[in-house]
Every structure is written in C-alpha cells, then in structure tokens.
Amino acid sequence: MMDAQTCLKKLEYVGVLNFATVDRYGKPQIRNISAIHYEQQSMYFFTARGKAFCEELLSDGNVQILGYTKYKEMIRLSAKAEKVPEHEQGKWIDTIFAEQPYLSNVYPGSTREIGIVFCIRNAEIEYFNLGVNPIFREKYAIGNAGITEKGYYISQDCIGCGKCQSNCPQRCIVSGRPYEIKQEHCLHCGNCYEKCPVGAVKKL
Numbered sequence: 001m002m003d004a005q006t007c008l009k010k011l012e013y014v015g016v017l018n019f020a021t022v023d024r025y026g027k028p029q030i031r032n033i034s035a036i037h038y039e040q041q042s043m044y045f046f047t048a049r050g051k052a053f054c055e056e057l058l059s060d061g062n063v064q065i066l067g068y069t070k071y072k073e074m075i076r077l078s079a080k081a082e083k084v085p086e087h088e089q090g091k092w093i094d095t096i097f098a099e100q101p102y103l104s105n106v107y108p109g110s111t112r113e114i115g116i117v118f119c120i121r122n123a124e125i126e127y128f129n130l131g132v133n134p135i136f137r138e139k140y141a142i143g144n145a146g147i148t149e150k151g152y153y154i155s156q157d158c159i160g161c162g163k164c165q166s167n168c169p170q171r172c173i174v175s176g177r178p179y180e181i182k183q184e185h186c187l188h189c190g191n192c193y194e195k196c197p198v199g200a201v202k203k204l
C-alpha cells in the first residue's frame with residue numbers, strides 16, 4: 001500500500017534528489033540536493049541566495065523533484081516551492097545543518113547565513129514501480145495540489161478486435177465493451193494507441 005507519506009519517506013532514504021527548474025533562458029536545469037529536512041507531509045531544503053537555482057525558485061516556485069530507489073521505484077514531485085518566512089529561516093537552516101553535518105564544512109560558522117530555505121507543501125506525487133510484475137503506478141497529492149491524468153484510455157469507438165490487448169507489454173488491457181486499460185499497470189508506452197485499427201485508443 002503506497003501513499004504520499006510513504007513516498008516522502010522513501011525519498012528520505014534515497015537521500016540525494018534531483019531538482020529541476022527552468023532558467024531565465026527557458027532551458028532546463030537540474031541539480032542534486034541532499035540538504036533536505038522531511039516532515040510527514042512536507043519537505044524543507046537549503047540552497048544559497050546567490051545561486052541561479054534560488055533565482056529560478058523565487059521567480060515562480062515551479063520545481064520537479066525526482067528520486068529513484070534501488071528497488072526500481074521512481075518517485076517524482078511536481079511542486080511549488082515557497083520561501084520559508086524570514087523569521088523561520090534560521091530555525092530551518094539550523095535543523096537542516098544538524099541533520100546533514102557535511103553542510104558545516106561547506107558553509108562554516110556564520111557563512112550559513114547566505115542560505116535560504118524553501119518549503120514544499122503542495123505537490124503532485126507520481127509513484128512508478130518498475131520492479132514488480134505487472135509494473136505499478138499511482139498518483140497522490142500533498143497540500144492543495146491537484147492530480148493530472150496522463151496516459152491513454154479506450155473510447156466507445158472500440159470494436160473489440162483485441163489487437164491492443166495482444167500488443168500490450170504489461171497485459172494491462174481487459175476485454176469488454178469497450179476494452180479497458182488498467183491504469184495502475186500501464187507504462188504509457190503508446191503501443192495500444194499505435195496498433196488500434198479504428199483509433200479508439202485516445203490520449204488523456
């Protein structure tokens with residue numbers, strides 16, 4: 001049984017996560033970050049105010065955070081990062097430094113004051129496990145984030161030929177009128193979409 005809280009716990013075990021933003025030129029930028037403190041339904045992370053990363057976060061807060069476990073689980077947060085209020089900055093910086101001793105080597109003494117802490121309270125979480133058979137995927141949300149549907153579905157145009165089913169690598173299409181994709185086991189590979197002779201498979 002997976003849920004948002006377990007996903008955050010797994011990310012904590014992974015330790016180093018990828019944080020992706022878009023820079024001022026519209027180009028993707030990714031960095032590894034481990035200066036993170038986890039709460040049950042949120043996370044706090046540290047960076048420095050002078051970094052382009054900080055500028056990108058302050059511009060609109062959009063960030064994608066990705067972790068991959070040794071069990072082949074991909075966990076991705078599509079989130080809004082919020083700057084922690086000024087009067088709480090010191091507390092969260094100290095919390096993160098206490099949990100991650102290497103940071104005192106990187107920012108010794110009072111130089112940690114160049115730091116800034118952001119909080120992730122609202123995020124859509126995608127869990128995608130390639131280590132089980134059939135594969136398993138599910139989405140969760142923390143805070144007031146919504147959940148966006150992706151992938152494919154089979155419409156009423158289906159004539160029941162079974163071609164999609166026999167070409168599905170995960171065998172996650174069940175017969176019926178119309179045939180139906182079991183979304184929790186779907187790879188989003190698009191083979192059913194390409195093989196359907198009548199265009200009954202639609203993109204979500």
Ligand code: SF4
Pocket residue numbers: 152167168169170171172173181185186187188189190191192193
């Ligand atoms: S997208 Fe791929 S995995 Fe999903 S139902 Fe279609 S063929 Fe199967």
Ligand code: SF4
Pocket residue numbers: 154157158159160161162163164165178179195196197198199200201
């Ligand atoms: S290939 Fe298209 S028409 Fe045939 S069963 Fe699948 S969805 Fe229906």
